[in-house]
Amino acid sequence: MTAPTSLPRPVGRLLLGAFLVVAGVAHVVARQEFHAQVPSWFPVDADVTVLVSGAVELALGAAVLLAPRARRPLVGWLVAGLFVAVFPGNVAQYVEGVDAFGLDSDGARLTRLFFQPLLVLWALWSTGAWPRQRDEEGRA
Template sequence: MNLPEERGRAVALVALCLFYLAAGIIHLLSPSVFVSVTPPWVPDASLVVRATGLCEIAGAFGLLIARTRKLAGVMLALYALCVFPANIMHAVHDLSTGTGLGWAYHYPRLFVQPLICWWALWAAGVVGGSRGKDI
């Protein structure tokens, strides 16, 4: 791998760590914001929201440790996939009621979810040029 790619991957890794660390802290400090957009079929939404906050924080730290980086990247990609129903519900609720955030927020948010999955996999070295190598 070339030096610019290594630097780009390192920057992406740090940014992803900060993103998930911040998200995890927000999930723990303000769970009601997330409970309100959790699909009704999720049992004990408040507990699930707090658990996801802990998972985000664990994933962020897991990315920083070379030994756990790839596993953390895979788990965070799967996590981003699993929370997609909540993102859809949030968009449907806001757009159908005319309350909350509009298309300017929800349209990019829904379409960037696959990018977040890829970002976790690429930054962790699961996909791309550094497979088998630690950053």
């Protein structure tokens, strides 16, 4: 049984998809800014990392926007996984004190870290991933 659809969830999904597509394009257009999020210890070249992560965001953004209803929960879990995977880069930006995207103070960089769990929740909620997972576990 799928969760009932209400207007906020589809709007949230469309906004999430658009956010990811814009972020993916920004990875190409403003690559230097995104270098700030690649930890100094990361073993892959910063430019390659930024371009690959941008391509992943573009692909996932398109999937969020275009996936058939039955596939949306899977896409939601993948997007949530992306947000978890990039979190160490956000932490590194804070720890290493690298300025980018207007985050020019430790306080601003620290505050940003608290928004990452909200992105994960947004991905799971707007795609119906969380309610579907709960429904499937209840039937097992």
